[in-house]
Amino acid sequence: MDDSGxxxxxxxxxxxxxxxxxxxxxKPKRPAEPGGGLLMGRPFGVPVYVAPSWFVVAALITWxxxxxxxxxxxxxxxxxxxxxxxxxxAFYASVLVHELAHTVAALRYKLPxxxxxxxxxxxxxxxxxxTETPGREFVLAFVGPLLSLILGGVFYGAMQLVEPGTVPxxxxxxxxxxxxxxxxxxxxxxxxxxxxxxxxxxxxKITGKPMSGTIAAAWVxxxxxxxxxxxxxxxxxxxxxxxxxxxxxxxxxxxxxLLAAILAGIIWTGAGNSLRVARLREHLPDLRxxxxxxxxxxVESATPxxxxxxxxxxxxxxxxxVVDGQGNxxxxxxxxxxxxxxxxxRPWVAVSGLAQDLTDGMKVPAELAGEALLDRLKATPATExxxxxxxxEIYGVLSTADVERAFVKAMARPGA
Numbered sequence: 001m002d003d004s005g006x007x008x009x010x011x012x013x014x015x016x017x018x019x020x021x022x023x024x025x026x027k028p029k030r031p032a033e034p035g036g037g038l039l040m041g042r043p044f045g046v047p048v049y050v051a052p053s054w055f056v057v058a059a060l061i062t063w064x065x066x067x068x069x070x071x072x073x074x075x076x077x078x079x080x081x082x083x084x085x086x087x088x089x090a091f092y093a094s095v096l097v098h099e100l101a102h103t104v105a106a107l108r109y110k111l112p113x114x115x116x117x118x119x120x121x122x123x124x125x126x127x128x129x130x131t132e133t134p135g136r137e138f139v140l141a142f143v144g145p146l147l148s149l150i151l152g153g154v155f156y157g158a159m160q161l162v163e164p165g166t167v168p169x170x171x172x173x174x175x176x177x178x179x180x181x182x183x184x185x186x187x188x189x190x191x192x193x194x195x196x197x198x199x200x201x202x203x204x205k206i207t208g209k210p211m212s213g214t215i216a217a218a219w220v221x222x223x224x225x226x227x228x229x230x231x232x233x234x235x236x237x238x239x240x241x242x243x244x245x246x247x248x249x250x251x252x253x254x255x256x257x258l259l260a261a262i263l264a265g266i267i268w269t270g271a272g273n274s275l276r277v278a279r280l281r282e283h284l285p286d287l288r289x290x291x292x293x294x295x296x297x298x299v300e301s302a303t304p305x306x307x308x309x310x311x312x313x314x315x316x317x318x319x320x321x322v323v324d325g326q327g328n329x330x331x332x333x334x335x336x337x338x339x340x341x342x343x344x345x346r347p348w349v350a351v352s353g354l355a356q357d358l359t360d361g362m363k364v365p366a367e368l369a370g371e372a373l374l375d376r377l378k379a380t381p382a383t384e385x386x387x388x389x390x391x392x393e394i395y396g397v398l399s400t401a402d403v404e405r406a407f408v409k410a411m412a413r414p415g416a
Contacts, residue, residue, distance in 0.1 A: 037117065046103050046113045048096065053120035061088040065174065072170055087171055091178050092118055094151050098182065099123040101147040105140045121266060122182070129371070130281060134204040134213070141197035148183035152176050190221030192270030214278035221271030229264035233257050283407075284370040292406055293366065293387040293396035294318040298327060301352035305341060308333070308351050319397035321386060322355045331355030332362070332384045332397055356382060363388055366395045377403065 037051040066084035069076060076083065099116045102125040106113050114126040131137040155176035162168040186194040196217040204213035233256045296319035299308040308320050320333035337354035356362070361380025364387050368376060377385070377400060387395045 037119075043100060044103060044107060046107075046116055048116045049118070051117055051119040054092065054118050057120055058085070058088040058092070061091065069170065072165070073167065076167070083167055083171065087174055090171070090175055092123075094148065094175065094179050095123045095182065097151060098144045098148050098186075099125045101143040102127070102140060105143045109136050109140065111140075121263070130210070134201040134210075137204065138198050138201035141194040141201065144194050145183040145186045148179045148186070152179040152183065155179065188224055189217070190224035190267065190271065191217045191274040192221065192267070193224075196221050196271070196274075211278055211282055214275060218271040218275040218278075221274070222268055225264040225268035225271065228267060229260050232260035232263070281371070284374070287373055287403060287406055288367075288369040289364050289373055289387050289398055290366045290369075290395070292402050293398045294402070296321045296394065296397045298323040298329070298394065299333075299351055300325070301330070301350065301355075303351050304347050305338065305349045305351055305354065306346040309338075309346065317396075319384070319399075320351060320355075321394055321397060322351055329358055329386055329388075329394055331357050332386055334383055335399060335401075336383060356384065358386055362386060364398055365390065373403075 037049040037054070040048045040050055042048070062081055062084040064084075065087050066081040069080040069083060073080065095118060096116070099118075103113045103116060106125070106127045109131060111131065112128045114128050117124050117126070127140075131140055155172050159169060159172045159176065162172065187198075188195045189199040190196040191200065191214070199220060200210070200213035200217040202213070203216045204210045207213065295315070295317040297308070297312045297315050297317045298321050299311065301322050301324075312318065312320060319335075320338075321329050322331040322333060323329050331352070333351050333355045341349050341354070359380065361376070362382055362385050364373070364376055364385045366387050366389055383400055385398045385400075387398050389395050
């Protein structure tokens with residue numbers, strides 16, 4: 001199953017410590033490598049991981065396909081499980097090609113891809129930004145199923161070159177059918193499937209509102225989850241998918257119901273997550289650096305903390321910026337560091353010892369807002385940032401904790 005989509009946005013935290021900072025001293029940490037299992041490589045610069053759950057599915061596929069081979073090619077004996085394992089690996093290689101199609105399209109549109117992960121029911125391409133137009137959204141979603149259809153055709157063509165009933169013939173037939181199933185399943189018109197993203201793009205194009213497309217595709221996805229939960233066991237029982245009435249009460253019936261429940265749960269959860277991410281993005285424009293910035297007072301590096309706080313209180317400011325003799329900003333005094341200094345020691349502690357040296361990434365334009373603001377904060381993790389006007393003049397200090405609180409407040413509004 002494919003679940004390519006947006007999942008790299010900074011999320012609000014429960015406390016006051018900024019994401020990407022050390023909770024002990026507030027200093028920025030190096031961004032962590034996006035994990036998710038065993039790293040297999042970096043095609044097009046995007047890390048590909050195999051989740052631990054993949055090994056469970058690979059073992060299950062090997063067992064089931066090995067049993068089918070025993071009926072078709074009984075002469076293989078125990079070697080049938082090696083053939084079945086090869087099929088499982090080849091199948092997931094096909095899934096990887098499906099995901100790489102999404103990745104290449106995203107990179108073509110200059111959308112960053114955090115990682116590709118092969119997992120329990122297929123794979124996921126974690127694309128960190130939303131496409132700018134419904135047309136690009138449609139193409140980005142469609143290329144995955146298209147590649148699966150092409151692979152199905154390639155395997156069908158290869159089947160014509162080998163003798164039916166042989167190991168190569170059975171493997172190619174299995175890969176052809178599995179890729180066609182992957183394509184057909186992903187074309188179902190409900191989020192989080194590719195077909196759901198295509199439906200979202202169509203509704204977005206008609207209404208001019210991406211949120212309307214997301215709502216429509218998410219609710220269709222939830223309806224699809226219910227249909228899978230009820231319909232898959234029913235189809236199998238009636239023989240439409242190879243089941244028989246004699247399966248009632250047997251292992252096959254239990255397995256069908258379990259598979260349907262897992263698939264329905266994944267689809268339902270994915271549809272809900274897609275809806276939440278869309279609503280999150282709807283409120284991103286409310287996050288503006290200018291409106292969230294704390295007023296700051298400039299102080300020289302040798303100024304005692306007690307004196308700096310006195311000046312800030314008189315000016316009604318809530319932040320301190322360390323400047324040189326010419327008034328040029330050199331650092332931002334960390335709020336966490338101030339709290340850590342006992343009041344009786346503040347006259348003897350210079351603000352320079354509590355300041356975070358400024359880097360270019362810690363200087364944020366006052367007009368920055370929405371996704372651009374979050375991208376800037378994510379690129380240079382810190383607890384505080386210096387907010388400046390276009391002229392370079394100091395406007396104030398932006399605390400990541402304030403951004404998080406505003407984010408949570410926006411998401412808690414009615415309808416969010």
